Amino acid sequence: MGILLFISVLLVAACGLIYELVAGTLASYLVGDSVFQFSTIIGTYLFAMGIGSALSRYLNRGLVYRFVWIELLLGVIGGFSSALLMMAFAFTQGFELILYSLVIVMGVLVGLEIPLLMRIVRDRYEFRDVIAHVLTFDYLGALGASLLFPILLVPRLGLVRSAMLFGLVNAGVALWTTYLFSNQLSSTRTLRIACVVVLCGLGIGMADARRITATAEDNIYADDIIFARDTHYQHLVLTRFKDDLRLFLNSHLQFSSRDEYRYHEALIHPGLAAVPAPRRVLVLGGGDGLAVREILKYPQIESITLVDLDPEMTKLFSTHPVLTKLNGKSFLSPRVHIINADAFPWVDSNTDSFDFIAIDFPDPTNYSLGKLYTTAFYRAAARHLSAQGLMVVQSTSPMFARDSFWCIVETLKRSGLETYPYHVYVPSFGEWGFVLASTHDYTPPVSLPSSLRFISVEGLPALFQFPPDMAPLSVPPNQLNSQVLVRMYENDWKDISH
């Protein structure tokens, strides 16, 4: 009997500590500033425990009966605390209010436990033994919980289920107590039914925790995720907030439907409209079909070849109704030929010639992508240009990644091409840069397709002007054996984010 009793002290103590840790951790995750969160939560919790201890003197009769109810209450509140807090953060404005209320309620209940237990057993042992045993097991439980929490519970179960697991422990102790002290209870039936109900509730919660987390996360992380998929090549996420559709590849924003027309009009028209009688166009990258949508505005173009690595990406943008609406079903045009291949080997082995080449790769964030921004690549790509042909390269931001932008310009120059850098403002990206490259002089177009919303003949000359804060820098070209661009790009963006 003795040891069983003290084991319940140990379990109860562990539960108490776990709820406190759950609250502290969740607050740190969601709000940040972990020192502040943990300090205030521990302080509040201990203070509330003091209140509980103080209140315990007003409980005089039916101590076992009350203890069982306290355990059940704690099991429910503590067990669901984590889920409750996540929901509170996701769906309400008053996260802090709910957080501290919950901490206080749990603290008071935990504060009641030990004094009640001591009083329940005081008749069996001497006073000094009661104090010694109960406190020993109390502290032991705390140690166990504090070790289990970071090592096993958080990594294996996560916060929601960890809290529920200990809710189950609380309810278990309650049920057990009804057997341990059945002689001190007048009727055990109601109590046991209540215990079973709580246990079942928490059990279902455990099983369904994933949905609770997902529901909450959907709301925590910005917009609705309407599509998410790990393709063989990348992590693809599509979000929607009201009428704004955003595509993220490996967490990098690719476009926002509110202003992507600015980016894609700027990518295509200054170059393509300047090519006399263009017939054949090559797009490298651009699996979203938005650049192709712009190219299709030229009726004289007979064929558009798009080379994109990821078949799932081009398939998605050929079939998903929301996306085909955005790209005007450009991939379904009979003039468009989609080739899913790695761009560099394709450019190397193919021998076709094109009047316009749009190079729209992701930014050079790693050495693999960096290969697509080298003199070797541009030389290979330029071999596909027809005599009157033009090439355009998306070249990251001349504002935020000024070195990188001018490095791409330099790389194109060293590849034996004339360069004509320009820039536009895309609200969701900021200042964004492109480089036109050719083997001959470039003259801006005198007419453009009629339906454009951003690029205009009058506005064109200004795009080629670079103010002092984006003015050319003297940087080395990017080559396969140096890959200076990748390091430059990393540094450029590091400077911005700190």
Next chain:
Amino acid sequence: MKVGRRKFLRAGSAALVGLSLKTDHPIAGSFVNDSFQMGHLLRDRASFPPAKRIEKFSVVIVGGGIAGLSAAWRLRKRGFTDFVLLEMNSEAGGNARWGENEITAYPWAAHYVPVPGPKAEFVRELFEDLGVLKNGQWEERDLCFAPQERLFLYGRWQDGLEPAIGLTQKDRDQFQRLEDLFAKFRASNEFTIPLELGRSSKFQDLDRLSFSDWLQQQGCDSRLVNWYMNYACRDDYGALAKDTSAWAGVHYFSSREAEEKGPLTWPEGNGWITRRLLERVGENVRTNQMVHHIAEAKRNVRVLAGDTEFQSEFVIFAAPTFLAPYLIESFPRLPDFVYSPWLTANLTIERLPNSRGAEPTWDTVFVDSPTLGYVDATHQSLRTHIDRTVWTFYWALAEGTPAQNRQLLLDKDWNYWKEAILHDLERVHSDIRQCVSRIDVMRMGHAMIRPAVRSVFSEERRRLTRRDGRLLFANSDLSSISIFEEAQYHGVLAAQTVLDRLHGHR
């Protein structure tokens, strides 16, 4: 049914063991390209069949490694075709052999050539011929892509192979001291590639002591400095610094420009050069031709291979020189020619293993490993997305004597080496066993010449390099260091000498 306590425990623990066992990928593989059987026939003076037919050529080249192929390249480039090249193995290439699977081509041994300096004229000429050097510019695609090298040290990665993290002031001072010394040696123009063009007796004293003794004389006792110096010797000579001539140790660091733009390399390593050379001289190459006897007479040289006797005016002996006493009539023994045994392996990697966060590089080396690490065959690929690759793993068996290690190579089975390689890689790639599907292992008892103490300035070597007589030696081991440039230099020079003498005769 009642289950006894004991039985229950046994079943329970078996289940626990079963649960905790990782499911390892089955790993296939075997020894490949073994050639010691043929060498041992020669060593044991086995009897060979008498010649059934006679073929006549002006020149016979023995050995189809880089030296022999380079001799052939020079001959054909000068419009001379009356020659045959005899290669013992089924494929030419020697230390520049390569392999290929459905993923990529990969090297079996030598895998790069440093950008040649101005003195390496023949190498530059070859690279112009192969389109690697155009109008004074090195083809970007043939230079090693970035990032090139990473070293695993103190539980983390650093760029480059010279230890740079966690150095004490003492380490730094010693690295600096050596750098200054090597710069002076470099400025002396004594340490060149090809070696023959610079070497005079000026620093001959260095050849009389070991590199480790010399390092000690310079006050270099830092663990990392010594690791790096030993790594260099193992990498280029297959030997520890204590078994390397100090002259050769200095040569490693002083023979090349301090700032060079990174080596020339290809997926199949120097096998790429072998392929290009074979495109040019393949007609004259015969494989599976084991030469078992060479006799020099007054008017010609007779070379016996299989059941054929080749008669020629000149023989270019481009095979490893240690074979000469076994092949050539009344040839003295060659005690100054010591060879390091090596093991290389090609690992088929199905998915990139955990690399503790580092981006893959061309060359990966671990401090405190007896091996030399590995090279990634798809590093030079132009693709942006690479799932599967082949790693070429290098291991110079430098601890102990060459004879002991040759015996070890013969005694241990494939499984032993497979496990040794996986253990070595596991120190960094914890899940390597789940990522490898095949490990092929190549054993080479006499992989490369070792520039042992007193061997760089050896009289024996000088004598063999004379290039008089009808028998001309051409292997890189004449230089005492086994690098591409030396092999090519000796091969081309032997061919040129032969051409000059033939024209002189006529």
